Amino acid sequence: MMTRLYLIRHGKPAAVWGEADDDPGLDAAGQAQAQAARDHLMSLPPAERPSRVVSSPLRRCRETAEPTALALGVEIEIDPGVGEIPTPKGLSAEERPGWLREVFQGRWRDVRGDLDYDGWRREVVEALVPRAGTAVFSHYVAINAVMSHLAGDERVLVYRPDHASISVLETDGRRLTLVARGPEASTQVL
Template sequence: MARLYLIRHGRPSSTWGGHDDDPGLDETGQEQARAARDWLLSRPEAERPTLVVSSPLRRCRETAEPTAQTLGVAAEIDPVVGEIPTPRALSAEARPGWLREAFQGTWGAIQGDMDYDAWRGEIIASLARRGNTAVFSHYVAINAAVSKLLGVDQVLAFRPDHCSITILETDGETVRLVEKGAEAATSVL
């Protein structure tokens, strides 16, 4: 069984709904990224990641960078593990309210122009095909994977902290949750 590590990005330099829609990491986030790298590389050799995957967004790419550099690999950019797709007709100003409403409900009840339960399936399919991999992603995408693996329809399965590491296993076809990452109060809600 290969080990998969879902890492929420480090603390960004601005919060969601702010003026910068693709912020990088602040100083604390950079420290968190280095701590995540150190933890990942301290795993037993059979469980240590050899590949790095990142959401296309800057905060994830910057969180992935220390791990990728130390492993000597380029991070693969995978939009599937990116932020939850926002309905096309939704304005940037309306996105925070849409997200708050989505967080309170179920995957099937999210209002938008796509099937959000199918998106959860795409995330799991992307993860299943990987070997030992560190995947740097987002709060909602990690919840999408965890809730799918737990068989629950609630959007929020848990509240992963910045650089929280959730451990999964895959045999190349199926994915299993081993351990949820650290939880913390978050400004997302």
């Protein structure tokens, strides 16, 4: 039996990538987006409402997940498997934005770095497969990893999820399917 899974991009952070804070929390707009995500998830019919909350370890995801976890009365489960794309070793924080721009122009198997990024994409998908009935709070690139995999598309950038955008997936514990993508927007990522 297929069960719903909600994949949510974090709310608007207080700083953008490439700025001084490498783990920013949410700004006021992001906090409002986190509450709106909670309100949407809690408005679902009880059979479709998530019963668990999983988050990337990064602060912007944890802060986006917090209102939903509080409303459900559950603890946030931290899972690095739904975290941000790893930066290659030796790449400085100042170099990361340029590297990401390059990554967004290519295919997963061609991403430059010391990691098998196509393998990382599969690991993100595998982290979601057992997450039936869960709201998963993640990142722009990780969500693209999932969407490109589900679409059978080798490009890194196939979807531009807005902040706090909620995509609906289903899983039976063995595979994922896409029900609906969340809203897209132009963001500061590109």
